Amino acid sequence: MLKLSVLVPVYNLAVFIEPCLHSLLSQQTNFSYEVIAVDDGSSDDSYRRMQALTAVYPHLLVLQNAQNSGLAYTQQHLLKRARGEYLVYVDGDDLALPGKLQTLADYLDTHPDCSLCYHEAEVFDSDTNKILRHYSRDFYNAKYIPQRASYEHLIRYGCFPNASSIAFRRHEHLTDAVDSKCKIILDHPWHILNALYGGGSVDFVAGVFGRYRIHSNSFGSQTKRSAARREQVLEDQLRACDNAKAFGVSEEVITAGKRHYYFATALYFLKLRDDERFQRFINLSTDGDWFFDARHQLAWRQQLTPSIVAGSLLGALPS
Structure with missing residues (x-):
C-alpha cells in the first residue's frame, strides 16, 4: 500500500487545475505518493490539461466521469481508486505549499490516535493574489477549538478546517462517509463521518501549507x-x-x-x-x-x- 493518496475533484477548472496539480506533484517527500484527479464531465478543457501532465508526472492518475455526476459521485470515484494509507483532499482550484504532504504524513505517523489532521491555509483573492485572512486562525469560532479536537467540535462549532487542508486515515467505510444526499456542502459532513468512523482525534498541525483561492465561481x-x-x-x-x-x-x-x-x-x-x-x-x-x-x-x-x-x-x- 502507498503511504498517501491525494484526491482532486475537477469540474470546469481549466484556468486553475494546472497550478493546483503542479503544486501537489512537485512535493518533496521521503515516501511514494499518488495524485488522483477526476474530471466530472467538464465543458472546458480541464481534462485535456490534466492528461498532458501525466507525461511529466508518472505519479499522476487522471480519470474522467462518463458524464457530469456531481461532487459526491466524484469523491466516491476518487476514494475507490485511492491506494494510500492516508488520504489528502484538495479542491482543484486550490494550491499546496512546499512541505504539505510530508508534514501531514509525519503527523499521522507519530499520532496514531489521530483520525484526521489539518493545517493552516491562506485565503487569497485569485485576481490580486492578496491574502485576505487565514482560514482556521480567523475562523469565527476559533477560540473554542483546541489543537486536539474531536468530532464533537466539528458538530458544535462548524467547519474550522479548510477542506483542502485535511488528511485522514484509511478506514473500512470510505465511500459510506460521503453523504450523497447533501447538495451543496459535502466536505464538512464527510469529515464529521470520517472522524466518527476513524474513532480518533481531529488535530491541528502547525504551519501554513496551503492556499484557498477565492474567485467568481468559488463556493463562497x-x-x-x-x-x-x-x-x-x-x-x-x-x-x-x-x-x-x-x-x-x-x-x-x-x-x-x-x-x-x-x-x-x-x-x-x-x-x-x-x-x-x-x-x-x-x-x-x-x-x-x-x-x-x-x-x-x-x-x-x-x-x-x-x-x-x-x-x-x-x-x-x-x-
Whole structure:
C-alpha cells in the first residue's frame, strides 16, 4: 500500500487545475505518493490539461466521469481508486505549499490516535493574489477549538478546517462517509463521518501549507449570489448533525450543533443586510433559554434592531 493518496475533484477548472496539480506533484517527500484527479464531465478543457501532465508526472492518475455526476459521485470515484494509507483532499482550484504532504504524513505517523489532521491555509483573492485572512486562525469560532479536537467540535462549532487542508486515515467505510444526499456542502459532513468512523482525534498541525483561492465561481462567491443556495447549505449542515445519531452521539451535542448552524445562518444573512432572513433564523436558533455564546444572546435579544447587532458583531461574523 502507498503511504498517501491525494484526491482532486475537477469540474470546469481549466484556468486553475494546472497550478493546483503542479503544486501537489512537485512535493518533496521521503515516501511514494499518488495524485488522483477526476474530471466530472467538464465543458472546458480541464481534462485535456490534466492528461498532458501525466507525461511529466508518472505519479499522476487522471480519470474522467462518463458524464457530469456531481461532487459526491466524484469523491466516491476518487476514494475507490485511492491506494494510500492516508488520504489528502484538495479542491482543484486550490494550491499546496512546499512541505504539505510530508508534514501531514509525519503527523499521522507519530499520532496514531489521530483520525484526521489539518493545517493552516491562506485565503487569497485569485485576481490580486492578496491574502485576505487565514482560514482556521480567523475562523469565527476559533477560540473554542483546541489543537486536539474531536468530532464533537466539528458538530458544535462548524467547519474550522479548510477542506483542502485535511488528511485522514484509511478506514473500512470510505465511500459510506460521503453523504450523497447533501447538495451543496459535502466536505464538512464527510469529515464529521470520517472522524466518527476513524474513532480518533481531529488535530491541528502547525504551519501554513496551503492556499484557498477565492474567485467568481468559488463556493463562497456562488453562495453569496443566492439566498436559496445558502439555505440549502443550512439543510446540509443540519443533516451532518443528524448523521451522528447512528454513532451514538448524544442528543445534546446534536441539538447544540443544529442550533449553532441556525445561528450561523442568521449571522450570514445579517452580514448581507437581509433582515427578514436574519430574524427568521435567529428565532429558529433558540428557545430563548439556550444560547451558543454571548454573541448569540445579543443577536437574539436585539433582533428587532439588526443595525445594532451588526454594529456589535460585524467583525466576527462567518463568511
